[in-house]
Amino acid sequence: MLHRVVITGIGAFTPIGNDIPTFWQQVVKGQSAFAGITRFDASLFRTRFAAEIAGFDASQYLSRTDVKRSDRFTQFALIAADQAIKDSGFDLAKMDPFEVGVIWGSGQGGTETLEEQTREYALGDGQPRFSPFLVPKVLVNLASGLISIRHGFMGINYTAVSACASSNSALMDAFNYIRLGKAKIIVSGGSDAAITPSSFGGYCSMKAMSTRNDSPQTASRPFDVERDGFVMGEGAGALILEEYEHAVQRGATIYGEMTGAAMTGDAYHITATHPDGIGATKAMQLALAEARINIEDLDYLNAHATSTPVGDLSEMNAVAKLTGSKKTKLHISATKSITGHLMGAAGAIEAIICLLAMRDNVIPPTINTTVRDPAIPESLHLVFKEAVSTPVKTVMSNTFGFGGHNGIVVFRKV
Incomplete structure (x- = not known):
């Protein structure tokens, strides 16, 4: 069991x-x-x-x-x-x-x-x-x-x-x-x-x-x-x-339940992510499957998005493949624009952000973006400038590392 x-x-x-x-x-x-x-x-x-x-x-x-x-x-x-x-x-x-x-x-x-x-x-x-x-x-x-x-x-x-x-x-x-x-x-x-x-x-x-x-x-x-x-x-x-x-x-306060997680390897380059996001897409699919959450029911994705020309685009291409033609309510933001990139601590900090987003029913913003890259699929709902108040019951956080490591975690509200 x-x-x-x-x-x-x-x-x-x-x-x-x-x-x-x-x-x-x-x-x-x-x-x-x-x-x-x-x-x-x-x-x-x-x-x-x-x-x-x-x-x-x-x-x-x-x-x-x-x-x-x-x-x-x-x-x-x-x-x-x-x-x-x-x-x-x-x-x-x-x-x-x-x-x-x-x-x-x-x-x-x-x-x-x-x-x-x-x-x-x-x-x-x-x-x-x-x-x-x-x-x-x-x-x-x-x-x-x-x-x-x-x-x-x-x-x-x-x-x-x-x-x-x-x-x-x-x-x-x-x-x-x-x-x-x-x-x-x-x-x-x-x-x-x-x-x-x-x-x-x-x-x-x-x-x-x-x-x-x-x-x-x-x-x-x-x-x-x-x-x-x-x-x-x-x-x-x-x-x-x-x-x-x-x-x-013991009557503990519960911020959320961790329901899924997955890792894949890009097997592509020592520092660059795969341009088509193949490994990232697979990791997200596996994590959602383990969590028993359909992409249509996912409310928020905290993207790894570090503000690099190649990395942001490959990740968004991967997310677009994940969503496909399905109509979703998925909000996406990149909080490294606020915190900076905390390297090996990034995933933990962003998992906490996801849990607090569920607690308070708020999607944190991506800041500083003035002109959205037209190469990013238009179907993706990116949150800019200000936080958005909306019900948040399911969340996913992406992290990617040099060497081609793709690590995804999924939480849901209890």
Whole structure:
């Protein structure tokens, strides 16, 4: 027997808000936080702005010990997880700790720590004075490890890595473990802190990011005919996935039920999505089939749409193939235009947006788009400029990652 899986807690630590109420308010208002980079001198880079978490001081949230032994991406994870666990209100003392696990997602892990330590060695006297915390801080799995250590969760524990699809991969794995009866509760989500010289410089060299340095606030413009790349962000999103009967018995608040998930591979290119969206279409079909939702009954799609010329179009072509000639009520928006692209945390943050859209019956907007790309199928209903109030009972969130990873999750209102 497969168990039902629901979401009973959420947490967000992002450039537009360090808690769920602030974050959600900014999403609905369509208010971004793109600005010039402050974390390093980016004056010689092609792109000189990002969506930073301004003024972040880990010591305001974590103990001195936790700060010392964790990279920025792990600190984001710990903070978001703390929020979600508190929001869920489950009591570990009343549970078997082996029934509570952590499955996290991250695309890059401790890039900042690796850069700092390598720079110190290269500019030093040649003596290998590396920190004993170097390896633990760099390892991608330490986010899930430290969440479990912090809270005493002794169940399933690991980190999924599939580039910008990482947190949807983590959510899918958590969903399946609970469905199979291998856990009662799993803390899941994702975090990344990729705004570092080497990471940022690499994306600049790929010409993947917008170069609208004179107008950062309007730089991320999904679906626009003049879109020129994404805006890098950082942060974390956390969700508590729980077995339905367990949640009901303890009187938990339920944000929604996760009903389907799927992954496919494009087998096409190391960074580009398939231009015809073949893998993306198949993943969406599989996720909807598992959720037992017809495309005609899907209310909202949070698109991966990062504001790149090729990526946005291939995704919309994939969605058009999914809908075909069927008459749908599907609203589509791209909230990365507001949050920035949080890389391995994107899926978690956008899953939270989907859950809150259902809670409040509102479709968040895509901002900054001035002229819709005429190559995007006209049949698709894209939401621009302002949020739309409408019943939202079923939602889907898309994520795609370098390497051809397509990760899709589906939720419905309980």
